[in-house]
Amino acid sequence: MNNNKKRFFRNDELKLCTLSGTSEIGRNCNFIEIGDEIVVVDAGYSFPGQEMYGIDYLIPNLRYLKKNKKKVKAILITHGHLDHTGALRWMLPELDFPPVYAGAFAKALIEARLDEYNLKEKTKIFGVTRHTTINIGKNFKATFIGINHSIPDAFSIFVQSPIGNVFFSGDYKIDIKPTNELEADYEKLKSLRGRVDLALMESTNATKTGRSPSETEVFENLEKVIQRTEGRVIVAAFSSLLTRLYALFEIAKKTNRKIVISGRSLEQTISIAYEQRYIKIPEGLIVKERDMPKYKDNQLLILCTGSQGERFAALNRISLNEHKYIKARKGDLVIMSSSEIPENVSNIESMTDRLIALGADLLKDTIETKIHSTGHGNQEDMKIMYDLVQPIF
Secondary structure, three states, X not given: OOXXXXXXXXXXXXXXXXXXXXXXXXXXXXXXXXXOEEEEEOOOOEOOOOOOXXXXXXXXXXXXXXXXXXXXXXXXXXXXXXXXXXXXXXXXXXXXXXXXXXXXXXXXXXXXXXXXXXXXXXXXXXXXXXXXXEEEOOOEEEEEEEEEOOOOOEEEEEEEXXXXXXXXXOOOXXXXXXXXXXXXXXXXXXXXXXXXXXXXXXXXXXXXXXXXXXHHHHHHHHHXXXXXXXXXXXXXXXXXXXXXXXXXXXXXXXXXXXXXXEOHHHHHHHHHHHHOOOOOOOOOOEOOHHHHHHOOHHHEEEEEOOOOOOOOOHHHHHHOXXXXXXXXXXXXXXXXXXXXXXXXXXXXXXXXXXXXXXXXXXXXXXXXXXXXXXXXXXXXXXXXXXXXXXXXX
């Protein structure tokens, strides 16, 4: 028998629990427990299905952690997306505010959200980098390893203990040519071979063959499309997709277009990206919606919320002719630079039909023209990660 296997399961001394996020999209939350110490990895929420009337968010079941809150020594965050951090506003008060460890960008996003609920001052958030290793209590040591996703400061986390070592991949893709960040720390990942007893690997795109397209390919395709468009360009993208926002800002500079931002979540994320020096914004690049008439159509790049057809998001209001400043018209190009969440397809199609009826042209992601890539790896990406780490289980 492999000695590592024997060590890992010795007397059930190490407990690993996935509270949520396994066999579902979103709501990522796991914890490891040894004796009187618990370490939580991620604290995300998800959105309800259409049949869940009156429910705004789904969060992990906190019953066990509340019962054992004195054991909770730390919450480790793989990256700043809400499906990994959104439940902190409920979790932290219930668990008496244990310390949180997160990368710089995730830290800034978390602090901004907690501030909205008057929780920022009560929360201790410690910044980490791709070189950080921390000791937690008497049983755990956590190492943060840089990976590529669709947001800066994304990590895999390797948690060591006297009983067994667990690897949390976080959300990732294998991108050998990322747009505005370092490549994943492949040598560090490779150094884990023979040391990982159990790996929890993301599998969002496990049914998709091949490799996930590089963000650089998307950048180049978007630049070609926007460069040749003579009218206004309206782009709908997730506000959390920072790699795409970076690309669009760079394209605006190259094509001499001013950027108009429509949507509160976009404004907040871009502000944080600027503060964190992820996106460089020269003076005068961003113009207000009300000032659009001062510019020619081929001088404007409009970034909108609403890629999923959300009722009160900017793009949907434009499609309904309800937006105060932006009216879709002939000559506009609407780019849907995002994936379609299955339960939102009907809303998205109704919205885009209305935009076409108003005279706008529509461009969606296709095999021929990749204008979107997720931050999640396909089958070949997963094989590469598995080969790098080579866990026992």
